[in-house]
Amino acid sequence: MTPARLYTLLGILVAGLFLAALLTGVAAVDPVTALRALMTGGEGPVGIVMREIRLPRALLAAMVGACLGLSGAALQGLLRNPMAEPGVIGISAAAGLGAVLALQTGLAAAYAFALPAAALVGALAGVGAILFLAGAGGGTLALILAGIALSALCSAATALVLNLSPNPFAAQDIVFWMMGSLADVSFTHVLLAAPLMALGAFLLWRTGPGLEALTLGEEAAASMGVNLARLRLSVVLGTAAAVGAATAVAGTVGFVGLVVPHVLRPLVNAHPSRLLPAAALGGAGLVLAADIAVRLVLPGQDLKIGVLLALVGAPVFLHLIWRMRGAA
Amino acid sequence: MRPRQIPLGRGACRRLARGLPGLAAALWLAGPGLADPAAPQRVVSINLCTDQxxxxxxxxxxxxxxxxxxxxxESSVMAARARSYRINHGRAEEVYLEKPDLVLAGRYTASATVTMLRGLGIRVETFAPAESFAELRASILRMGALLGREAEAARIERRFAENLARLQRPSRGAPPVAATWAAHGYMAGSASLTGEIITAAGFRPLARLIGHGAGGFMPLEALVMADPDLVILSRADPAPAHSEAVLDHPALTALTGRAAVMQDRDWICGLPAVLDAVDRLAANRPDGARE
Incomplete structure (x- = not known):
């Protein structure tokens, strides 16, 4: 399959899922009325449901998915390891801790943008810790173990901060920060996350040629004129911005960056530069599909999106481990 | 357009003081007086509602x-008066060390603590949350009997009933619809104290119209589609929680009806102070029947 054809197919898939997400919800509205209300604002509550509830939710699902897919593909390219994924190696958990700290200290109430910014700082610290512990090009085992430790530490700190809150509902928020959810997001969240997501996507997008060269090894890439330090910095900053912004508004949405590149890599002949756009589109599609599924499985209840993604993602993860065992 | 938010505090208190002078007097005069010598003398309460x-x-x-x-x-309407008392965290060991002759507890909270205290031979009386005005009045009388303060309890209970009757006004035509909404989209049931407070204020609880007698979760979309005349946003506490972030959703402010804010302290416990909640909600009636 040519890259152009793949991107087109994925684009059509995302567009279809986006439409389906707009038409999914507890309020029984027929598709024609729903879309008309979306376009014109409609009369009465249907317009509010479409424009203020479903549209931002679908937009954010696509944006979060694209960010996570892109981050997964870029991290895997940089570390040359198919298991590198923001959720699995603890970067999302670190971002979540940053966001929770911003919320509980009141910083996010004073400056709305402090929420994604703090998540970015958390994610940055997470990526930094992982690179320090497991190293670029380090072994898979070191990467996974460092990720487990970072995840456990950040999740525990998040739980501690939320348990210290005087609000009785704060402790229940632990589930949101660990499993993620797009329920009842609004355009406030979209606007809050969009700038950092755009920055992250821009930085990651440009790493394609560098990652391509890196498949031949660091020395070969350097001899081809790739500035490795700059490439590494782009991936680190890009991932921190994209994952931080996504986590700040949707909690920890795991496995997207693992599953999507895993499925799409054979279709792009393992070219990192082609995998990046494909993974962005695929991630958007996967999160849209998962967010439709949570609303169909348990309508009216907030089934966390991370539950479904883990059901899909964990078997892929196990498969990767199985294959690694075979190779060893 | 932002709906009118009803502020907590002074305005409502003034209205209460003007409208219900007897209630405030009853609350404050109940304190002093002689205790029945046979009544328990070392009482410890381990539940916010029995505290009050x-x-x-x-x-x-x-x-x-x-x-x-x-x-x-933030949690209690009697915080100022409570300040001169010692506090406990509802743990069996600290309660035991107070050497109480009566422990007051909620029926559904701290059941392990209650079992342990009873095992240690301490008298524990549990109070179920009041789910109606009738239960509220019964629990005042029961607390009076337990503490040997029957006369005060009867006076407060009678005063409450009179004030409640005074607040209730028939509405012209079908009453407007009010919906409560709390963290995670929880809507209190209509067969509850909350439901009776809403009804007394001259509204029909949305929960009753959709058959949520016992309360349940109401998705944001369903609430918007129901488009009630009043949405009562029920908050626990001003500290931020993601679970309560949904109460700030812009779709709520786009609704045509009004919005009011209640904190848990205003109505989670069955106390005479719930009449303040009735009064404040009644001020939101679109037909202006209150004034």
Whole structure:
């Protein structure tokens, strides 16, 4: 399959899922009325449901998915390891801790943008810790173990901060920060996350040629004129911005960056530069599909999106481990 | 357009003081007085609602300790009065060390603690949350009987019933619809104290119209589609929680009806102070039947 054809197919898939997400919800509205209300604002509550509830939710699902897919593909390219994924190696958990700290200290109430910014700082610290512990090009085992430790530490700190809150509902928020959810997001969240997501996507997008060269090894890439330090910095900053912004508004949405590149890599002949756009589109599609599924499985209840993604993602993860065992 | 938010505090208090002078007097005069010598003398309460009932009725020196929440103005309507008491955290060991002759507890909270205290031979009386005005009145009388303060309890209960009757006004035509909405999209049931408060204020609870007698979760979309005349956003506490972030959703402010804010302290416990909640909600009636 040519890259152009793949991107087109994925684009059509995302567009279809986006439409389906707009038409999914507890309020029984027929598709024609729903879309008309979306376009014109409609009369009465249907317009509010479409424009203020479903549209931002679908937009954010696509944006979060694209960010996570892109981050997964870029991290895997940089570390040359198919298991590198923001959720699995603890970067999302670190971002979540940053966001929770911003919320509980009141910083996010004073400056709305402090929420994604703090998540970015958390994610940055997470990526930094992982690179320090497991190293670029380090072994898979070191990467996974460092990720487990970072995840456990950040999740525990998040739980501690939320348990210290005087609000009785704060402790229940632990589930949101660990499993993620797009329920009842609004355009406030979209606007809050969009700038950092755009920055992250821009930085990651440009790493394609560098990652391509890196498949031949660091020395070969350097001899081809790739500035490795700059490439590494782009991936680190890009991932921190994209994952931080996504986590700040949707909690920890795991496995997207693992599953999507895993499925799409054979279709792009393992070219990192082609995998990046494909993974962005695929991630958007996967999160849209998962967010439709949570609303169909348990309508009216907030089934966390991370539950479904883990059901899909964990078997892929196990498969990767199985294959690694075979190779060893 | 932002709906009118009803501020907590002084305005409502003034209205209460103007409209219900007897209630405030009853609350404050109940404190002093002679205790029945046979009544328990070392009472410890381990539940926010029994804290406040006991505060209202106990004789001086009769009450030994209350929960920390009773002193928190965000949770308790009697925080100022509670401040002079010792606090406990509802743990069996600290309660035991107070050497109580009566422990007051909620029926559904701290059941392990209650079982352990009873095992240690301490008398524990549990109070179920009041789910109606009738249960609220019964629990005032029961607390009075337990503390040997029957006369005060009867006076407060009678005053409450009179004030409630005074607040209830028939509405012209079909009453407007009010919906409560809390963290995670929880809507209190209509067969509850909340439901009776809403009804007394001259509204029909949305929960009754959709058959949520016992309460349940109401998705944001369903609430918007129901488009009630009043949305009562029920908050626990001003500290931020993601679970309560949904109460700030812009779709709520796009609704045509009004919005009011209630904090848990205003109505989670069955106390005479719930009449303040009735009064404040009634001020939101679109037909202006109150004034």
């Amino acid at each position: 009932l006991a505060l209202m009725l106990a004789a001086p020196g009769q009450l030994r300790a209350l929960t920390r929440l009773a002193q928190d103005p």
